Amino acid sequence: xxxxxxxxxxxxxxxxxxxxxxxxxxxxxxxxxxxxxxxxxxxxxxxxxxxxxxxxxxxxxxxxxxxxxxxxxxxxxxxxxxxxxxxxxxxxxxxxxxxxxxxxxxxxxxxxxxxxxxxxxxxxxxxxxxxxxxxxxxxxxxxxxxxxxxxxxxxxxxxxxxxxxxxxxxxxxxxxxxxxxxxxxxxxxxxxxxxxxxxxxxxxx
Amino acid sequence: xxxxxxxxxxxxxxxxxxxxxxxxxxxxxxxxxxxxxxxxxxxxxxxxxxxxxxxxxxxxxxxxxxxxxxxxxxxxxxxxxxxxxxxxxxxxxxxxxxxxxxxxxxxxxxxxxxxxxxxxxxxxxxxxxxxxxxxxxxxxxxxxxxxxxxxxxxxxxxxxxxxxxxxxxxxxxxxxxxxxx
Numbered sequence: 001x002x003x004x005x006x007x008x009x010x011x012x013x014x015x016x017x018x019x020x021x022x023x024x025x026x027x028x029x030x031x032x033x034x035x036x037x038x039x040x041x042x043x044x045x046x047x048x049x050x051x052x053x054x055x056x057x058x059x060x061x062x063x064x065x066x067x068x069x070x071x072x073x074x075x076x077x078x079x080x081x082x083x084x085x086x087x088x089x090x091x092x093x094x095x096x097x098x099x100x101x102x103x104x105x106x107x108x109x110x111x112x113x114x115x116x117x118x119x120x121x122x123x124x125x126x127x128x129x130x131x132x133x134x135x136x137x138x139x140x141x142x143x144x145x146x147x148x149x150x151x152x153x154x155x156x157x158x159x160x161x162x163x164x165x166x167x168x169x170x171x172x173x174x175x176x177x178x179x180x181x182x183x184x185x186x187x188x189x190x191x192x193x194x195x196x197x198x199x200x201x202x203x204x205x
Numbered sequence: 206x207x208x209x210x211x212x213x214x215x216x217x218x219x220x221x222x223x224x225x226x227x228x229x230x231x232x233x234x235x236x237x238x239x240x241x242x243x244x245x246x247x248x249x250x251x252x253x254x255x256x257x258x259x260x261x262x263x264x265x266x267x268x269x270x271x272x273x274x275x276x277x278x279x280x281x282x283x284x285x286x287x288x289x290x291x292x293x294x295x296x297x298x299x300x301x302x303x304x305x306x307x308x309x310x311x312x313x314x315x316x317x318x319x320x321x322x323x324x325x326x327x328x329x330x331x332x333x334x335x336x337x338x339x340x341x342x343x344x345x346x347x348x349x350x351x352x353x354x355x356x357x358x359x360x361x362x363x364x365x366x367x368x369x370x371x372x373x374x375x376x377x378x379x380x381x382x383x384x385x386x
Contacts, residue, residue, distance in 0.1 A: 016361035020335055022342050048364050051371075054313045055238075055321075055336045062233035066247055070229040071222045073254045074263055 008041050015045035019052065141173050228269065229254070232276045234337035239280040241318070249279045270347035273338050277330060277348065313371065320370040328363035331356055 011034045017023045018031055035042045148166045151159050229250055236246035253275040257263055262271055321329060327349065334345045342356045349356070 012365070013358070013361040016364050017342075017357050020342065020360065022357065044368075047368050051317075051364055051367055052336055054317055055332075058314045058317060059234040059237055059337050060243060062230040062250075063243065063247055066229050066233060066250060067226045069251055070225050070254055073251070073258050074222050074225045 238333040270344045274348040328359045331359040332363040
């Protein structure tokens with residue numbers, strides 16, 4: 001590469017660029033040759049170097065907390081793989097099955113704690129336990145409907161057996177011998193209670 | 206096994222964010238050169254990262270000039286707001302450990318700051334981007350919407366002007382009365 005003829009001013013600009021590592025090899029060679037025989041340019045290059053050192057020394061180091069904050073900004077939130085996202089409803093269905101199974105097997109839990117309690121307290125405990133179980137069953141029915149909607153929204157052909165299983169669970173839950181809490185011992189209060197909201201998930205069936 | 210995977214993920218995260226930490230350090234020095242205040246410089250860098258992350262513009266290689274341009278613009282905004290502030294804290298006492306400077310450079314600092322502040326706009330931006338930001342000329346050109354040739358000239362002229370200024374403002378040795386009759 002040809003390097004144009006320069007006067008000292010031209011070499012000073014070149015010295016500035018070379019200080020930043022921005023001179024081409026040919027320019028660098030021409031500069032070095034010039035600096036050997038020109039005291040003025042050599043001194044100017046040295047002054048530039050000292051100036052840069054002084055400027056750099058006048059800047060503080062960044063606060064240590066800054067790095068941590070930058071990490072928090074630039075690190076992406078953990079991404080859930082598509083396959084895991086797809087199977088999330090199935091995992092939820094499995095969890096529901098376990099809960100349902102445990103509930104159906106639990107029987108009348110009040111027997112275990114009844115002991116020597118007076119009959120009236122035992123009856124009250126039994127009533128509360130049944131209320132809780134009925135509420136849980138109702139919640140599960142809602143969850144199952146939501147789950148079915150979610151699986152249908154995914155639209156995967158492989159999910160047909162899962163939908164079948166959810167339907168079977170729903171049928172089973174509907175046929176379960178758990179009376180609704182509002183129709184049981186709280187009947188007098190239920191009469192004055194506000195009407196229950198519609199089931200938006202169920203309406204979509 | 207899970208612990209090993211967690212460690213691998215942490216190491217990968219560290220490796221991924223390391224370049225950004227370096228950008229943060231350089232951006233901080235550049236912002237500090239403009240603002241002369243540690244808190245303002247830190248907030249400016251943080252805000253620049255937030256904005257670029259929100260705009261999903263963190264990917265290299267365009268990140269570097271984009272980041273420094275954002276830092277510069279935010280620093281300019283802060284400088285514009287300053288006259289309206291009731292109080293400007295003096296920054297010197299809050300500075301963390303400074304890079305070691307040759308002893309003979311120490312008295313230069315206050316004069317240099319004044320001279321840098323008096324540089325014409327493109328030179329005032331280009332030289333700190335090079336010295337504090339560590340940007341190559343083409344990155345400075347991208348950050349300032351200029352050509353590499355312009356950047357080269359601006360930086361040379363800035364150095365030249367600072368040199369002249371330092372020579373002009375050099376404290377003169379005190380005159381003694383020795384020899385007077």
